Amino acid sequence: MSTARFDELIHAPTRLAIVSLLAAAQWADFKYIRDELGLSDSALSKQLSILESAGYVEIRRRFVGKRPRTSASLSAAGRQAFEQHAAALQQILARSRRDAGARPAVEADR
Amino acid sequence: MGDTQQPQPAGTGVTGAEAAAALAEIQRRQGQVIKAVLVPGWYWWGMAAGIVAIGAARDSRDLVVQAIAIPLAALAMAVLTVAMTVPAVRRRVRVHSAVQPDARAVGAIFGMIVLVDGVILGIAASLAAAGFRYPVTLGCAAGAAVLVIVGPLVNRYVRRLMLSQARQQTNHAPQAGGTA
Numbered sequence: 503m504s505t506a507r508f509d510e511l512i513h514a515p516t517r518l519a520i521v522s523l524l525a526a527a528q529w530a531d532f533k534y535i536r537d538e539l540g541l542s543d544s545a546l547s548k549q550l551s552i553l554e555s556a557g558y559v560e561i562r563r564r565f566v567g568k569r570p571r572t573s574a575s576l577s578a579a580g581r582q583a584f585e586q587h588a589a590a591l592q593q594i595l596a597r598s599r600r601d602a603g604a605r606p607a608v609e610a611d612r
Numbered sequence: 613m614g615d616t617q618q619p620q621p622a623g624t625g626v627t628g629a630e631a632a633a634a635l636a637e638i639q640r641r642q643g644q645v646i647k648a649v650l651v652p653g654w655y656w657w658g659m660a661a662g663i664v665a666i667g668a669a670r671d672s673r674d675l676v677v678q679a680i681a682i683p684l685a686a687l688a689m690a691v692l693t694v695a696m697t698v699p700a701v702r703r704r705v706r707v708h709s710a711v712q713p714d715a716r717a718v719g720a721i722f723g724m725i726v727l728v729d730g731v732i733l734g735i736a737a738s739l740a741a742a743g744f745r746y747p748v749t750l751g752c753a754a755g756a757a758v759l760v761i762v763g764p765l766v767n768r769y770v771r772r773l774m775l776s777q778a779r780q781q782t783n784h785a786p787q788a789g790g791t792a
Contacts, residue, residue, distance in 0.1 A: 508624045518634060522641035526711050526778050530645070531704025538644050573704065585781070588638060591631040598628020 506593045507586035511556055516541065516549050521558065521576065521584050529562070529575035550574055558583055642711070642778040643771075649707050650771055655696045656763035660756030662689040663732070667752025671745075711778045717770040724759075724766050731755045 512521050519539050524530060536546045553559035558580030562573050576584065626634075662685045669681035736751025744750065 508626070510624070513626070513634065515637075518637055519641050522638040523645055525638075525781070526642035526645035526708055528706040528708050530706075534648075534705045538641075571704075588635065591626075591634050591638075594626055594631035595628050595635065598631070602628070 505586055506590040507583070508590040508594075509583050509587040511552070512558070512583060512587045516545070517553060520546075520549055520553065520574075521580065524559065524574060524576045525581065525584050527575070529573045532572040532574065535574065553580065556580075639775065639779070643775060645705055645707060646711065646771055646774045646778070648705055651763070651767050652696060653764060655692060656760050658692040659689055659763075660760050662686070662692070663728075663752045663756045663759065664749065667732075667736075667749040668746075670748040707774070708781075710781050711774050713770050713774060714777070717773050720766050720769050724762050727762065728755045728759050731758050 512518055516539070520535060523535060523538060532546065532550075535541075536543060539546070541549075550559055550561060554561050557577060560575050560577050562575070564571055665685040665688075666682055669678050669685065672678065672681075732751045732755035734751070735754045736748045739747035739750055
């Protein structure tokens with residue numbers, strides 16, 4: 503069980519989508535991520551750079567023939583941060599459900 | 613993002629509804645990766661057509677027809693299998709080992725193969741013993757029908773298993789986001 507740790511960097515919608523996609527993958531091609539998320543090349547590059555700077559994503563650039571091919575994968579730190587973030591979201595959800603359940607009881611006591 | 617690695621209390625202004633939406637988004641994106649490696653629906657129909665073609669060729673009792681049609685049908689089924697695999701390779705994504713199908717999925721696929729073969733052999737042998745015409749064609753048609761029905765069910769089962777493994781990976785409770 504991971505420690506819950508809310509991560510503002512991962513929580514941004516586009517980055518959450520990228521990290522979630524990569525969490526289920528060993529690695530994914532740049533074009534695959536771009537097409538699945540419906541992003542432009544520049545938007546995806548920007549978000550991947552941010553995640554790479556944070557040490558969450560590893561970018562691999564290689565050539566297949568004369569064509570450059572870029573793929574991305576979650577680093578160990580990125581995977582851990584993602585798991586902790588998911589646990590934090592779970593915790594927030596559980597707390598909100600608990601509070602919603604407790605509220606009518608408090609109001610009934612008045 | 614802070615540099616501290618200390619666990620923080622979950623509650624940074626994010627509401628329960630926002631957390632549920634984020635968890636649903638996580639599951640949706642993981643489902644996209646899983647879907648990329650599953651068998652497409654048309655594959656079952658193609659394989660079923662190949663099975664029926666082999667059965668019909670066998671019942672023709674014509675050696676020339678059998679010598680041409682059976683290898684052709686087998687080749688077509690092999691081409692279909694390659695065509696099903698190649699787009700998955702071209703998509704350039706590899707499912708994480710923690711999410712890959714486990715022994716239960718392999719068991720389900722093996723069970724489906726045994727069921728289809730059992731239906732084909734059982735019906736063909738019974739019809740042949742009862743003196744029906746075209747027993748192998750009818751047996752293969754029944755097996756093909758089973759494949760077309762059971763194939764997508766097995767696909768759905770494998771998808772569910774993989775999604776559940778992905779959920780375990782991120783410690784999601786089964787009700788997370790309500791989109792399991």
